[in-house]
Amino acid sequence: MPQDALLRLEAVSKCFPGGVVGLDSVDLDIEHGEFLSLLGPSGCGKTTNLRVMAGFETPTTGRVVLAGRDITSLRPFDRPVNTVFQDYALFPHMNVAENVGFGLSLRRVPAAEQKKQVAAALDMVGLGDKIRARVAELSGGQRQRVALARAIVCKPRILLLDEPLSALDAHLREYMQMELKRLQSSLGMTFVMVTHDQTEALSISDRIVVMNKGRIEQIASPAALYDRPATRFVAGFIGTMNLLDARFVGRDGALLRYLSGDLPLELSADANALATDGQMHTIGIRPEDLVANPQAGAATAPAKINSIVFHGRALRMHASTAGGAALVIDAPRQAMQPAFDVGDIVHVSQRPGASCVILAA
Amino acid sequence: MMAPGTAITFLLILFSLALVVFLAFRVNDGSLLGAGFTLGNFSNVIFDPLNWSVMLRSLAIAGCVTAATVITAFPVAYFLAFHAGRRRGLILFLVTLPFWTSYLLRVFAWKIVLAYNGVLNSALVGSGLLSEPTLAFLNTPTAVVVTLAHAYAPFAILPIYVALDTIPRSLIEAAADLGARPWTTFRRVILPNAMPGVMAAALVVFVPTVGDYVTPALVGGPSSTMIGSMIQAQFGKANDWPFGAALSAAVMLVILTVVLIVRTTDARFGSRA
Ligand SMILES: Nc1ncnc2c1ncn2[C@@H]1O[C@H](COP(=O)(O)OP(=O)(O)OP(=O)(O)O)[C@@H](O)[C@H]1O
Ligand SMILES: [Mg+2]
Numbered sequence: 001m002p003q004d005a006l007l008r009l010e011a012v013s014k015c016f017p018g019g020v021v022g023l024d025s026v027d028l029d030i031e032h033g034e035f036l037s038l039l040g041p042s043g044c045g046k047t048t049n050l051r052v053m054a055g056f057e058t059p060t061t062g063r064v065v066l067a068g069r070d071i072t073s074l075r076p077f078d079r080p081v082n083t084v085f086q087d088y089a090l091f092p093h094m095n096v097a098e099n100v101g102f103g104l105s106l107r108r109v110p111a112a113e114q115k116k117q118v119a120a121a122l123d124m125v126g127l128g129d130k131i132r133a134r135v136a137e138l139s140g141g142q143r144q145r146v147a148l149a150r151a152i153v154c155k156p157r158i159l160l161l162d163e164p165l166s167a168l169d170a171h172l173r174e175y176m177q178m179e180l181k182r183l184q185s186s187l188g189m190t191f192v193m194v195t196h197d198q199t200e201a202l203s204i205s206d207r208i209v210v211m212n213k214g215r216i217e218q219i220a221s222p223a224a225l226y227d228r229p230a231t232r233f234v235a236g237f238i239g240t241m242n243l244l245d246a247r248f249v250g251r252d253g254a255l256l257r258y259l260s261g262d263l264p265l266e267l268s269a270d271a272n273a274l275a276t277d278g279q280m281h282t283i284g285i286r287p288e289d290l291v292a293n294p295q296a297g298a299a300t301a302p303a304k305i306n307s308i309v310f311h312g313r314a315l316r317m318h319a320s321t322a323g324g325a326a327l328v329i330d331a332p333r334q335a336m337q338p339a340f341d342v343g344d345i346v347h348v349s350q351r352p353g354a355s356c357v358i359l360a361a
Numbered sequence: 362m363m364a365p366g367t368a369i370t371f372l373l374i375l376f377s378l379a380l381v382v383f384l385a386f387r388v389n390d391g392s393l394l395g396a397g398f399t400l401g402n403f404s405n406v407i408f409d410p411l412n413w414s415v416m417l418r419s420l421a422i423a424g425c426v427t428a429a430t431v432i433t434a435f436p437v438a439y440f441l442a443f444h445a446g447r448r449r450g451l452i453l454f455l456v457t458l459p460f461w462t463s464y465l466l467r468v469f470a471w472k473i474v475l476a477y478n479g480v481l482n483s484a485l486v487g488s489g490l491l492s493e494p495t496l497a498f499l500n501t502p503t504a505v506v507v508t509l510a511h512a513y514a515p516f517a518i519l520p521i522y523v524a525l526d527t528i529p530r531s532l533i534e535a536a537a538d539l540g541a542r543p544w545t546t547f548r549r550v551i552l553p554n555a556m557p558g559v560m561a562a563a564l565v566v567f568v569p570t571v572g573d574y575v576t577p578a579l580v581g582g583p584s585s586t587m588i589g590s591m592i593q594a595q596f597g598k599a600n601d602w603p604f605g606a607a608l609s610a611a612v613m614l615v616i617l618t619v620v621l622i623v624r625t626t627d628a629r630f631g632s633r634a
Contacts, residue, residue: 056534076537089535093553102549103539154539 012062261323402607500582524558
């Protein structure tokens with residue numbers, strides 16, 4: 001076989017004592033040099049997945065394969081993989097240089113070479129001047145970067161990061177996201193990052209693995225995940241999406257036509273060509289792809305506005321249709337002529353040219 | 362709310378300390394507080410070589426007790442912190458169980474174990490390892506060390522256990538993650554971070570054992586007379602309270618010196634706190 005995946009999880013399951021399922025038959029290929037995020041709600045198994053890769057948890061069933069070699073039973077200290085821990089786990093009895101040099105000293109790197117690499121790693125994360133500092137003297141963001149330097153100085157095949165930015169304030173977090181991305185591409189290293197922050201995952205990942213209840217829901221690029229979520233769960237988790245039950249009413253050339261209550265919806269056929277008349281599907285459509293019209297038209301459905309929320313460039317309207325379905329509609333603010341009010345009846349239609357997606361359960 | 366209690370305790374300790382120092386400078390005339398002032402008691406302490414040899418023996422025995430206690434307590438504390446799982450509570454309870462019986466009773470128990478016709482001798486003779494009982498167990502410094510080490514074991518186990526238990530588990534995982542095998546992790550991460558607990562355990566054992574006189578009297582025999590026995594004799598049979606007070610003050614100074622030396626070296630090696 002030509003280019004193998006760098007790390008492959010094959011049907012990995014992890015059951016904890018007491019019957020809690022941490023991972024449920026996870027298949028995952030991690031490619032060379034990519035920035036992969038594991039995204040999902042609390043308790044979905046992200047950390048467990050990362051710990052299986054690092055070797056802290058042994059899968060109950062399944063295999064972990066690194067560059068073609070089965071490493072399922074390899075202990076953490078024998079794996080060419082390093083972790084940045086959520087609490088940083090810096091050694092409090094060592095200074096910054098000793099922390100960063102810890103891995104090198106175990107690899108019998110000559111002292112002079114160690115010093116050089118430690119200094120280089122600290123320069124890379126912008127802490128060259130803190131080399132003699134004690135861990136207790138560092139701020140949260142600085143500890144984070146020492147932890148990063150300590151891991152990358154070992155030149156791991158894969159760097160694992162468990163919610164590395166969750167303890168930082170919003171401003172620093174955004175800065176560190178860009179730093180992480182910059183480091184990753186300049187080192188050409190493979191990063192696997194756990195996060196429960198979808199914005200973070202969407203902004204820095206090459207691919208995102210969305211997990212739910214120990215299973216993988218979808219693996220896709222940020223854009224594909226946003227535009228074409230595969231399941232109800234992903235659609236509900238990434239951004240805001242209207243989930244509508246709709247009946248297939250026919251095909252019109254390249255378009256599939258659906259009807260959700262009175263609201264006609266259409267999507268391009270290549271998205272899902274298998275549909276039979278009368279079949280029910282869940283359709284996902286983004287708030288910005290719905291239009292609230294003051295007058296009824298050919299392809300509109302009436303809905304009553306329940307609330308209007310200021311949302312920056314848009315006004316977000318929550319409305320309900322005659323059939324009782326809840327709709328979220330984003331209207332660009334300058335286009336709100338005439339202005340709608342809570343209690344008004346508007347006529348909702350799909351924005352011309354906008355598509356929507358069929359979602360699996 | 363705590364202030365009055367603290368003040369009373371503090372005053373009582375200060376009062377008794379001051380009394381000892383005061384007595385140490387008095388001339389012994391048989392009366393309760395002596396008469397007149399002198400430095401003679403201290404010159405007696407310093408210039409009698411017997412005091413030096415007994416003091417050194419006390420330090421040596423206390424040092425052995427401390428080493429034996431800490432070394433045997435560490436594995437117990439380690440097991441409690443890392444491997445006891447759900448039985449942790451039960452084992453902690455068992456560790457403190459000896460406190461439920463009197464200290465004297467536990468010393469006598471060791472007498473029964475170590476005596477000529479005691480448990481150990483009977484077992485050795487019964488199993489054919491010895492042809493006849495030996496006198497080599499009881500009334501030796503070793504008997505003192507064994508008895509004291511046993512008595513102080515819980516005092517050593519608890520601080521070491523707390524130190525080990527409060528080491529974040531992610532530190533141990535981080536060490537493994539960076540390539541450290543279990544022994545290296547122990548040596549370079551667990552042990553340095555447990556040192557404050559080990560030091561606390563050592564002090565808690567060392568300080569009271571230096572001045573102990575009950576145990577040497579009961580299981581030590583003549584070859585293990587400790588400084589505490591001599592002080593006790595001055596306040597008892599010899600009825601020379603000022604000299605006893607001077608001895609006590611000297612012992613306190615020696616212990617203080619040892620503690621200070623240990624603490625500075627400990628700080629040099631950079632413990633956590
Ligand atoms: N050592 C363990 N023993 C028992 N159950 C565990 C253990 N570790 C994790 N679990 C369980 O496995 C499930 C997945 O946990 P995991 O830590 O992987 O979640 P997570 O996605 O990282 O969540 P979070 O975002 O809250 O960190 C949870 O239900 C958790 O309670
Ligand atoms: Mg987690």
